[in-house]
Amino acid sequence: MYNSDFLLIKSERIFKMPELPEVETVMRGLEATVKNQSISRLNINRYDLRIPIPQDFRQCLTNQTINTLTRRGKYIIFHMSAGHVAILHLGMSGRVRIFKDSEAYKAEKHDHVVVYLESGSCFVFNDPRRFGMFYLSSDTLWYNEGPFEKMGPEPLDKTWAAPKLHKAIKTRKAPIKAALLDQHIVAGLGNIYVCEALYRSGIHPTRPSNTLTMPETKTLTTNIKDVLREAIKAGGSTLRDYQHTDGSLGYFQHGFAVYDQEGTACKTAKCKGRIERIVQSGRSTFFCPSCQH
Protein backbone atom coordinates (compact mmCIF):
# COMPACT_ATOMS: atom_id res chain seq x y z
CA MET A 1 0.00 0.00 0.00
CA TYR A 2 1.17 3.51 -0.83
CA ASN A 3 2.32 5.11 2.37
CA SER A 4 3.45 8.68 1.94
CA ASP A 5 3.66 9.62 5.59
CA PHE A 6 6.52 7.34 6.40
CA LEU A 7 10.02 8.13 5.28
CA LEU A 8 12.80 5.83 6.32
CA ILE A 9 16.43 6.81 6.20
CA LYS A 10 18.64 3.92 7.04
CA SER A 11 21.28 1.53 5.92
CA GLU A 12 19.90 -1.42 4.03
CA ARG A 13 22.40 -3.87 5.43
CA ILE A 14 24.15 -4.03 8.73
CA PHE A 15 27.58 -3.67 7.15
CA LYS A 16 26.52 -0.49 5.36
CA MET A 17 27.32 2.05 7.98
CA PRO A 18 26.93 5.78 7.69
CA GLU A 19 29.82 7.63 6.13
CA LEU A 20 29.80 11.10 4.61
CA PRO A 21 27.34 10.35 1.76
CA GLU A 22 24.87 8.58 4.04
CA VAL A 23 25.04 11.37 6.60
CA GLU A 24 24.51 13.92 3.84
CA THR A 25 21.51 11.90 2.62
CA VAL A 26 20.01 11.73 6.11
CA MET A 27 20.52 15.47 6.54
CA ARG A 28 18.82 16.24 3.23
CA GLY A 29 15.99 13.88 4.07
CA LEU A 30 15.43 15.64 7.39
CA GLU A 31 15.74 19.17 6.05
CA ALA A 32 12.26 19.72 4.66
CA THR A 33 10.65 18.31 7.78
CA VAL A 34 12.61 20.19 10.43
CA LYS A 35 13.66 23.47 8.87
CA ASN A 36 12.21 26.48 10.72
CA GLN A 37 10.17 24.12 12.86
CA SER A 38 9.77 24.50 16.59
CA ILE A 39 10.28 21.42 18.75
CA SER A 40 7.06 20.98 20.70
CA ARG A 41 8.00 17.83 22.57
CA LEU A 42 10.94 15.50 22.88
CA ASN A 43 11.06 11.96 24.28
CA ILE A 44 14.31 10.41 25.40
CA ASN A 45 14.05 6.69 25.99
CA ARG A 46 17.63 6.12 27.04
CA TYR A 47 20.55 8.40 27.73
CA ASP A 48 23.31 5.82 27.91
CA LEU A 49 24.72 5.85 24.42
CA ARG A 50 28.48 5.34 24.36
CA ILE A 51 28.68 9.12 24.64
CA PRO A 52 25.68 9.78 26.90
CA ILE A 53 22.89 12.16 25.89
CA PRO A 54 23.24 15.17 28.23
CA GLN A 55 20.72 15.35 31.07
CA ASP A 56 19.51 18.81 29.99
CA PHE A 57 19.01 17.76 26.36
CA ARG A 58 15.22 17.85 26.51
CA GLN A 59 15.03 21.07 28.49
CA CYS A 60 17.45 22.91 26.19
CA LEU A 61 15.63 21.97 23.00
CA THR A 62 11.94 22.03 23.91
CA ASN A 63 10.12 25.02 22.37
CA GLN A 64 13.20 25.99 20.40
CA THR A 65 13.18 26.38 16.65
CA ILE A 66 15.47 24.43 14.35
CA ASN A 67 16.78 27.09 11.96
CA THR A 68 18.97 25.02 9.66
CA LEU A 69 20.89 21.78 9.37
CA THR A 70 24.50 21.49 8.30
CA ARG A 71 26.92 18.60 8.04
CA ARG A 72 30.54 18.41 9.13
CA GLY A 73 32.34 15.13 8.51
CA LYS A 74 29.95 12.42 9.67
CA TYR A 75 28.06 14.74 12.02
CA ILE A 76 24.72 16.52 11.46
CA ILE A 77 24.44 19.90 13.18
CA PHE A 78 20.99 21.19 14.19
CA HIS A 79 21.28 24.98 14.47
CA MET A 80 18.73 26.16 17.03
CA SER A 81 17.18 29.61 17.34
CA ALA A 82 18.45 30.36 20.84
CA GLY A 83 22.10 29.77 20.05
CA HIS A 84 22.31 26.08 20.84
CA VAL A 85 23.35 23.40 18.43
CA ALA A 86 22.36 19.76 18.72
CA ILE A 87 24.97 17.45 17.24
CA LEU A 88 24.01 14.04 15.88
CA HIS A 89 26.36 11.22 14.90
CA LEU A 90 24.87 7.98 13.60
CA GLY A 91 27.76 5.81 14.78
CA MET A 92 27.73 2.34 13.27
CA SER A 93 24.06 1.52 13.19
CA GLY A 94 22.23 4.82 13.61
CA ARG A 95 19.06 5.47 11.63
CA VAL A 96 16.54 8.26 11.34
CA ARG A 97 12.85 7.72 10.69
CA ILE A 98 10.56 10.59 9.75
CA PHE A 99 6.78 10.63 10.15
CA LYS A 100 4.87 13.41 8.46
CA ASP A 101 2.12 12.72 10.94
CA SER A 102 3.40 11.78 14.36
CA GLU A 103 0.21 9.79 14.92
CA ALA A 104 1.67 7.28 12.49
CA TYR A 105 4.77 6.79 14.66
CA LYS A 106 5.13 3.28 15.97
CA ALA A 107 7.84 2.73 18.57
CA GLU A 108 10.58 0.29 17.68
CA LYS A 109 13.34 -1.28 19.68
CA HIS A 110 16.31 1.09 20.10
CA ASP A 111 14.32 4.27 19.44
CA HIS A 112 16.42 6.45 21.75
CA VAL A 113 15.14 9.95 20.91
CA VAL A 114 11.81 11.04 19.41
CA VAL A 115 11.48 14.70 18.41
CA TYR A 116 7.97 16.10 17.88
CA LEU A 117 7.57 19.26 15.81
CA GLU A 118 4.87 21.91 15.87
CA SER A 119 3.80 20.92 12.35
CA GLY A 120 2.66 17.55 13.69
CA SER A 121 5.62 15.68 12.21
CA CYS A 122 8.18 13.81 14.22
CA PHE A 123 11.52 12.18 13.67
CA VAL A 124 13.24 9.36 15.54
CA PHE A 125 16.87 8.52 16.22
CA ASN A 126 17.31 4.76 16.44
CA ASP A 127 20.68 3.12 17.09
CA PRO A 128 20.92 -0.56 18.11
CA ARG A 129 24.64 -0.53 18.89
CA ARG A 130 24.50 2.81 20.66
CA PHE A 131 27.77 3.96 19.10
CA GLY A 132 26.06 7.13 17.97
CA MET A 133 25.83 10.42 19.80
CA PHE A 134 23.35 13.25 20.22
CA TYR A 135 24.62 16.09 22.33
CA LEU A 136 24.55 19.86 22.78
CA SER A 137 26.93 22.70 22.17
CA SER A 138 26.73 26.38 21.33
CA ASP A 139 26.45 27.86 17.88
CA THR A 140 29.59 29.92 18.38
CA LEU A 141 31.73 27.26 20.05
CA TRP A 142 30.91 23.87 18.57
CA TYR A 143 33.25 24.27 15.63
CA ASN A 144 36.28 24.58 17.88
CA GLU A 145 35.31 21.86 20.33
CA GLY A 146 35.50 18.11 20.66
CA PRO A 147 35.76 16.19 17.41
CA PHE A 148 35.62 19.36 15.31
CA GLU A 149 38.56 21.12 16.89
CA LYS A 150 41.18 19.29 14.87
CA MET A 151 38.98 17.75 12.20
CA GLY A 152 40.45 17.70 8.72
CA PRO A 153 38.98 19.45 5.67
CA GLU A 154 35.78 18.49 3.89
CA PRO A 155 36.72 16.32 0.92
CA LEU A 156 34.03 17.84 -1.30
CA ASP A 157 35.19 21.37 -0.59
CA LYS A 158 36.60 23.03 -3.70
CA THR A 159 39.71 24.02 -1.77
CA TRP A 160 40.49 20.41 -0.88
CA ALA A 161 42.74 19.04 -3.60
CA ALA A 162 45.98 17.11 -4.08
CA PRO A 163 48.35 19.70 -2.55
CA LYS A 164 46.44 19.69 0.73
CA LEU A 165 46.30 15.92 1.00
CA HIS A 166 49.92 15.58 -0.06
CA LYS A 167 51.03 18.01 2.61
CA ALA A 168 49.04 16.14 5.24
CA ILE A 169 50.46 12.70 4.42
CA LYS A 170 53.98 13.35 3.15
CA THR A 171 55.53 12.88 6.59
CA ARG A 172 53.34 9.95 7.58
CA LYS A 173 54.60 6.41 7.62
CA ALA A 174 51.23 4.86 8.39
CA PRO A 175 49.51 2.95 5.56
CA ILE A 176 47.50 5.19 3.26
CA LYS A 177 44.40 3.22 4.26
CA ALA A 178 44.86 4.24 7.89
CA ALA A 179 45.66 7.85 6.98
CA LEU A 180 42.45 8.26 4.96
CA LEU A 181 40.39 6.86 7.83
CA ASP A 182 41.97 9.43 10.14
CA GLN A 183 39.41 12.23 10.48
CA HIS A 184 42.22 14.69 11.21
CA ILE A 185 43.57 14.28 7.69
CA VAL A 186 40.29 14.39 5.80
CA ALA A 187 36.77 14.37 7.25
CA GLY A 188 33.95 11.96 6.59
CA LEU A 189 35.62 8.95 5.01
CA GLY A 190 34.98 5.49 6.43
CA ASN A 191 36.06 1.99 5.60
CA ILE A 192 33.91 1.54 2.51
CA TYR A 193 34.74 4.68 0.57
CA VAL A 194 38.41 4.50 1.45
CA CYS A 195 38.57 0.99 -0.04
CA GLU A 196 36.66 2.09 -3.12
CA ALA A 197 38.74 5.23 -3.69
CA LEU A 198 42.05 3.39 -3.31
CA TYR A 199 40.86 0.72 -5.73
CA ARG A 200 39.85 3.26 -8.35
CA SER A 201 43.19 4.96 -7.91
CA GLY A 202 45.21 1.77 -8.31
CA ILE A 203 46.91 2.44 -4.98
CA HIS A 204 47.72 -0.44 -2.65
CA PRO A 205 46.17 0.09 0.81
CA THR A 206 49.38 -0.87 2.65
CA ARG A 207 51.52 1.76 0.91
CA PRO A 208 53.18 4.04 3.44
CA SER A 209 51.46 7.40 3.07
CA ASN A 210 54.72 9.23 2.48
CA THR A 211 55.47 7.18 -0.64
CA LEU A 212 52.54 8.57 -2.62
CA THR A 213 53.68 10.79 -5.46
CA MET A 214 51.92 14.03 -6.29
CA PRO A 215 50.31 12.53 -9.43
CA GLU A 216 49.06 9.57 -7.39
CA THR A 217 47.73 11.95 -4.75
CA LYS A 218 45.95 13.89 -7.45
CA THR A 219 44.32 10.74 -8.80
CA LEU A 220 43.35 9.79 -5.26
CA THR A 221 41.71 13.12 -4.37
CA THR A 222 39.77 13.06 -7.64
CA ASN A 223 38.55 9.53 -6.99
CA ILE A 224 37.61 10.32 -3.39
CA LYS A 225 35.47 13.23 -4.61
CA ASP A 226 33.93 11.12 -7.39
CA VAL A 227 33.05 8.17 -5.19
CA LEU A 228 31.47 10.45 -2.58
CA ARG A 229 29.50 12.47 -5.13
CA GLU A 230 28.19 9.32 -6.81
CA ALA A 231 27.10 7.90 -3.46
CA ILE A 232 25.33 11.12 -2.50
CA LYS A 233 23.58 11.10 -5.86
CA ALA A 234 22.49 7.50 -5.35
CA GLY A 235 21.31 8.36 -1.85
CA GLY A 236 19.27 11.27 -3.20
CA SER A 237 17.46 9.11 -5.70
CA THR A 238 16.83 6.54 -3.00
CA LEU A 239 15.30 9.25 -0.83
CA ARG A 240 12.85 10.16 -3.55
CA ASP A 241 11.99 6.49 -4.01
CA TYR A 242 11.36 6.07 -0.32
CA GLN A 243 8.45 8.44 -0.39
CA HIS A 244 6.55 6.00 -2.59
CA THR A 245 7.58 2.68 -1.16
CA ASP A 246 7.49 0.78 2.07
CA GLY A 247 11.14 1.50 2.76
CA SER A 248 12.49 -1.72 1.33
CA LEU A 249 15.21 0.02 -0.67
CA GLY A 250 18.63 0.80 0.73
CA TYR A 251 20.80 3.78 0.08
CA PHE A 252 22.30 2.25 -3.00
CA GLN A 253 20.98 0.11 -5.74
CA HIS A 254 24.46 -0.70 -6.96
CA GLY A 255 27.09 -2.65 -5.12
CA PHE A 256 30.70 -1.79 -4.48
CA ALA A 257 33.67 -2.65 -6.65
CA VAL A 258 35.75 -4.07 -3.80
CA TYR A 259 34.04 -3.61 -0.44
CA ASP A 260 32.75 -6.96 0.84
CA GLN A 261 33.68 -8.50 -2.53
CA GLU A 262 36.36 -10.91 -1.31
CA GLY A 263 37.03 -13.63 -3.88
CA THR A 264 35.12 -12.00 -6.74
CA ALA A 265 36.78 -11.13 -10.03
CA CYS A 266 38.27 -7.65 -10.31
CA LYS A 267 36.00 -5.38 -12.33
CA THR A 268 38.84 -3.54 -14.04
CA ALA A 269 39.01 -4.30 -17.76
CA LYS A 270 41.59 -6.98 -18.63
CA CYS A 271 42.52 -7.48 -14.98
CA LYS A 272 42.58 -11.15 -13.99
CA GLY A 273 42.87 -10.43 -10.28
CA ARG A 274 40.54 -11.46 -7.49
CA ILE A 275 39.51 -9.16 -4.66
CA GLU A 276 41.35 -9.93 -1.43
CA ARG A 277 40.58 -9.07 2.15
CA ILE A 278 43.26 -8.16 4.66
CA VAL A 279 43.05 -6.68 8.14
CA GLN A 280 44.68 -3.33 8.85
CA SER A 281 44.55 -1.99 12.41
CA GLY A 282 41.69 -4.33 13.13
CA ARG A 283 39.60 -3.30 10.13
CA SER A 284 38.85 -5.16 6.92
CA THR A 285 40.47 -3.81 3.80
CA PHE A 286 39.32 -5.02 0.38
CA PHE A 287 41.52 -4.52 -2.67
CA CYS A 288 42.75 -6.03 -5.93
CA PRO A 289 46.36 -7.25 -5.54
CA SER A 290 46.72 -7.26 -9.30
CA CYS A 291 45.89 -3.66 -10.15
CA GLN A 292 46.65 -1.78 -6.91
CA HIS A 293 50.32 -1.01 -6.39
Next chain:
DNA sequence: AGTGTCGCCTGAATGC
Protein backbone atom coordinates in the same frame (compact mmCIF):
# COMPACT_ATOMS: atom_id res chain seq x y z
C1' DA B 1 53.26 13.76 17.80
C1' DG B 2 52.41 9.63 15.39
C1' DT B 3 50.98 5.01 15.56
C1' DG B 4 48.70 0.87 17.06
C1' DT B 5 45.45 -1.56 20.16
C1' DC B 6 41.50 -2.04 22.96
C1' DG B 7 36.65 -1.56 24.48
C1' DC B 8 32.24 -0.10 23.71
C1' DC B 9 27.60 -2.50 21.69
C1' DT B 10 23.98 -5.52 19.30
C1' DG B 11 22.34 -8.51 15.82
C1' DA B 12 23.37 -11.48 12.01
C1' DA B 13 25.83 -15.35 10.68
C1' DT B 14 28.17 -19.39 11.76
C1' DG B 15 29.55 -23.56 14.50
C1' DC B 16 28.69 -27.64 17.19
Next chain:
DNA sequence: TGCATTCAGGCGACAC
Protein backbone atom coordinates in the same frame (compact mmCIF):
# COMPACT_ATOMS: atom_id res chain seq x y z
C1' DT C 1 16.56 -26.52 17.99
C1' DG C 2 19.41 -24.06 20.91
C1' DC C 3 23.18 -22.18 22.78
C1' DA C 4 27.88 -20.19 22.24
C1' DT C 5 31.12 -17.86 19.42
C1' DT C 6 32.59 -14.69 15.86
C1' DC C 7 32.32 -10.64 13.28
C1' DA C 8 31.22 -5.85 11.83
C1' DG C 9 33.52 -0.80 12.82
C1' DG C 10 33.66 4.88 14.40
C1' DC C 11 35.57 6.88 17.89
C1' DG C 12 37.75 7.89 22.40
C1' DA C 13 41.08 6.31 25.72
C1' DC C 14 45.34 4.67 26.34
C1' DA C 15 50.25 2.85 25.82
C1' DC C 16 54.54 3.30 23.74
